[in-house]
Amino acid sequence: xxxxxxxxxxGKVRGLSGHGVRRFFGIPYAAAPVAGLRFAPPEPQxxxxxxxxxxxxxxxxxxxxxxxxxxxxxxxxxxxxxxxDDYLSLNVWTPxxxxxxxxxxxxxxxxxxxxxxxxxSVSDCSSFARDGIVCFAINYxxxxxxxxxxxxxxxxxxxxxxxxALRWIHANAVAFGGDPTNLTVFGESAGAMAVxxxxxxxxxxxxxxxxxxxxxxxxxxxxIPVARRLVDKLAKMLKVTPDRAGFASVAPEHCFDAVEKxxxxxxxxxxxxxxxxxxxxxxxxxxxxxxxxxLPQKPLDALRHGAGAxxxxxxxxxxxxxxxxxxxxxxRDKIWGWLASYALGKSLPRARRxxxxxxxxxxxxxGQALTDAMNxxxxxxxxxxxxxxxxxxxxxxxxxxRSPAFGxxxxxxHGMELPFVFDTLATATGPEGLAGQAPPQxxxxxxxxxxxxxxxxxxxxxxxxxxxRRLVYSVVADEARSEAPMPAANFLP
Numbered sequence: 001x002x003x004x005x006x007x008x009x010x011g012k013v014r015g016l017s018g019h020g021v022r023r024f025f026g027i028p029y030a031a032a033p034v035a036g037l038r039f040a041p042p043e044p045q046x047x048x049x050x051x052x053x054x055x056x057x058x059x060x061x062x063x064x065x066x067x068x069x070x071x072x073x074x075x076x077x078x079x080x081x082x083x084x085d086d087y088l089s090l091n092v093w094t095p096x097x098x099x100x101x102x103x104x105x106x107x108x109x110x111x112x113x114x115x116x117x118x119x120x121s122v123s124d125c126s127s128f129a130r131d132g133i134v135c136f137a138i139n140y141x142x143x144x145x146x147x148x149x150x151x152x153x154x155x156x157x158x159x160x161x162x163x164x165a166l167r168w169i170h171a172n173a174v175a176f177g178g179d180p181t182n183l184t185v186f187g188e189s190a191g192a193m194a195v196x197x198x199x200x201x202x203x204x205x206x207x208x209x210x211x212x213x214x215x216x217x218x219x220x221x222x223x224i225p226v227a228r229r230l231v232d233k234l235a236k237m238l239k240v241t242p243d244r245a246g247f248a249s250v251a252p253e254h255c256f257d258a259v260e261k262x263x264x265x266x267x268x269x270x271x272x273x274x275x276x277x278x279x280x281x282x283x284x285x286x287x288x289x290x291x292x293x294x295l296p297q298k299p300l301d302a303l304r305h306g307a308g309a310x311x312x313x314x315x316x317x318x319x320x321x322x323x324x325x326x327x328x329x330x331x332r333d334k335i336w337g338w339l340a341s342y343a344l345g346k347s348l349p350r351a352r353r354x355x356x357x358x359x360x361x362x363x364x365x366x367g368q369a370l371t372d373a374m375n376x377x378x379x380x381x382x383x384x385x386x387x388x389x390x391x392x393x394x395x396x397x398x399x400x401x402r403s404p405a406f407g408x409x410x411x412x413x414h415g416m417e418l419p420f421v422f423d424t425l426a427t428a429t430g431p432e433g434l435a436g437q438a439p440p441q442x443x444x445x446x447x448x449x450x451x452x453x454x455x456x457x458x459x460x461x462x463x464x465x466x467x468x469r470r471l472v473y474s475v476v477a478d479e480a481r482s483e484a485p486m487p488a489a490n491f492l493p
Contacts, residue, residue: 004096008172010047013054017096021129024092024176025119026058029168030161032085033141039153039244042088042164057091059084060117061142062252064260069328070406071434075122075427076415077115081253088161090138090168091118093129094176103455104178106169106208107137108162110189110216110415112284114143114259127423131452134178138165140194144234144247144255147286149227152244156294159201162194163294166207184210184455188418190284192216196315196386197288199308200299210458211308212451213315214421215414218299219382219492220280221290226271230285233269234258259286265343277493278347281378283325300389309391312458316397316417316473321379322371323413327406332367340370348377350491357487376488379414384483385492388467393458396465397473401443404436417475423448447475 001018008027015024030042037043065080095102107123109116118137125135138161140146146158154160166185173180185208187195195211196218198204232242237258240246262269263285271285272278280287290298297305326332335343337360345351354377356362360369387394399417403410410416419428419435423444428435453459462473462480471480 005051006175008175009168010045011049012051014051015054015092019126020096021126022092022094022096023126024054025056026086026089027052027054027092028086028089029138029165030088033088033145034085038145039150039157039248041154041157042161057117057119058082058089059087060119060139061087062145062256063111063115063142064256065115066260070432071328072430072432073434075120075424076418076434077111078117078120080115082117087139088141088164089118090136090165091125092176093125093135094178095129095132095134098177100174100177101179102132102134102177103457104169104173104180104183105133105135105455106166106183106185107135108140108185108187108191108194109137110187110191111142113147113158113190113286113288114263114284116142116190121427122418122424123422124424124427125422127448128452128455131448133452133455134173134176136165136169138162140165143252143259143286145252147288148231148234148247149224149289150231150244150247151228151242153247155224155292156288159194159197159288159294160203162198163201163204163207166204170207181209183208184212186212186214186451187216188214189216189414193218193220193287197221197295197299199311199313199390200297200302201294202296202307203294205307208311210312210454211314212454213313213383213386214417215317215321215379215383217315217379217382217386218303219385221288221295221298222271222279223273224289224291226273227289229269229271230262234262237261272347275493276349281347281374283378300385303386303389303391306391311392312454313387313390313392313394314397314454314460315383315387315394316399317380317383318414318416319398319400319412320371320375320402321412321414322374323409323411324415326367326371326374327409327411327413332371333365335367335370337361337366340366344370344373348491354487354491357490373488376486377492381486381488381492384470384486387465394465395460395462395473396471397475400474400476401440403434403439405432405434410434417447420444420447421451443475446478
């Protein structure tokens with residue numbers, strides 16, 4: 001491969017070019033969040049002399065991964081923590097030519113705000129670059145450092161990192177051949193939640209023109225007083241004071257055990273709001289909070305008042321999101337009815353009634369009723385609500401291709417669209433691959449092209465979503481269909 005050198009606002013960087021793509025990895029967009037900057041808003045990266053190598057991905061945010069039975073998840077969430085200070089960094093993929101004014105896409109990875117990185121193989125952006133896009137992927141602070149509202153520390157530091165990255169991209173896009181006035185931000189899972197939250201944030205206004213929200217929405221934020229219960233619980237577990245001084249006295253890697261323990265399904269902590277809802281349904285303890293300068297309102301309330309109306313939105317879900325969590329673990333096939341009601345009741349009032357609405361007691365096994373209910377309660381219906389409240393142009397999709405993995409039971413689970421969107425099917429193919437042994441390349445070609453065309457000029461091959469016709473594009477049928485409201489509508493705000 002040949003060298004490629006670009007001059008950024010902090011100095012020159014050296015990447016590599018080959019196979020039609022120029023790649024720059026691990027460029028810092030903010031100063032290392034260590035020592036006095038660990039719990040501070042992102043600061044500009046100091047300039048450097050000479051040429052800085054941008055050839056290897058570099059470190060990522062502190063995290064600990066857990067094994068996933070029977071499924072190769074490394075392409076989805078990476079190899080775990082790669083230690084190092086300069087992890088507030090980004091990767092860039094550009095077409096290997098000298099053209100300018102190209103559309104920009106910025107990828108925000110998922111992982112429950114506690115795991116993941118910009119470097120996982122399933123979200124390699126080379127195909128986007130070959131199709132004429134300048135594509136960025138960013139890291140951000142996670143867990144305690146990024147999404148715990150500790151007294152004396154600015155809230156939502158992870159979201160502030162993303163905003164800082166977008167500002168850096170605006171300042172440097174032209175150097176990489178991109179047009180900062182034509183920018184699409186996209187993400188999946190926690191990354192999609194973040195994109196939805198950025199749409200609602202006054203601090204991110206004007207930083208992007210379009211947004212793609214994959215298996216996410218703006219409903220998973222907490223009131224700060226509720227999230228402070230998590231602060232107090234973790235402080236007790238770590239034997240520190242529940243403030244900046246206390247948490248700063250514990251290195252991130254020494255928090256892993258406590259984070260893992262508090263994140264377990266059986267952890268004894270109540271994060272329900274005043275109405276009795278736990279908006280994250282226990283999937284993650286660490287999420288953004290509302291009631292600060294980043295998110296002054298709940299995202300849906302902000303959208304209702306016009307926030308994000310200038311942003312074109314493509315939002316969608318997978319047909320069987322919860323299969324990823326409940327099929328490989330065996331929960332779907334083994335859980336008893338009383339336990340399903342108890343588990344759902346920790347997050348939802350009238351849980352038993354909700355399960356009955358999804359077939360419990362009507363011939364459907366408890367685990368299947370729980371899975372079907374949570375597909376809609378956790379992902380599908382809140383995404384529709386986000387689409388309903390958005391005042392700008394909105395299109396909705398449903399990824400309904402079913403993987404043959406786990407004897408065909410994995411189906412259209414959470415994350416399944418990723419290798420199709422990025423045209424990286426090889427990363428998810430194999431005996432333990434998410435997409436099974438022979439996923440359809442033709443479908444990847446079509447879905448990837450939809451994402452590219454939307455990033456270029458906002459065009460999509462189906463009509464917008466509205467609360468009356470409720471058109472949702474089926475990726476398998478390649479057509480938009482009118483969709484009735486779900487039973488979940490009766491149980492969520």
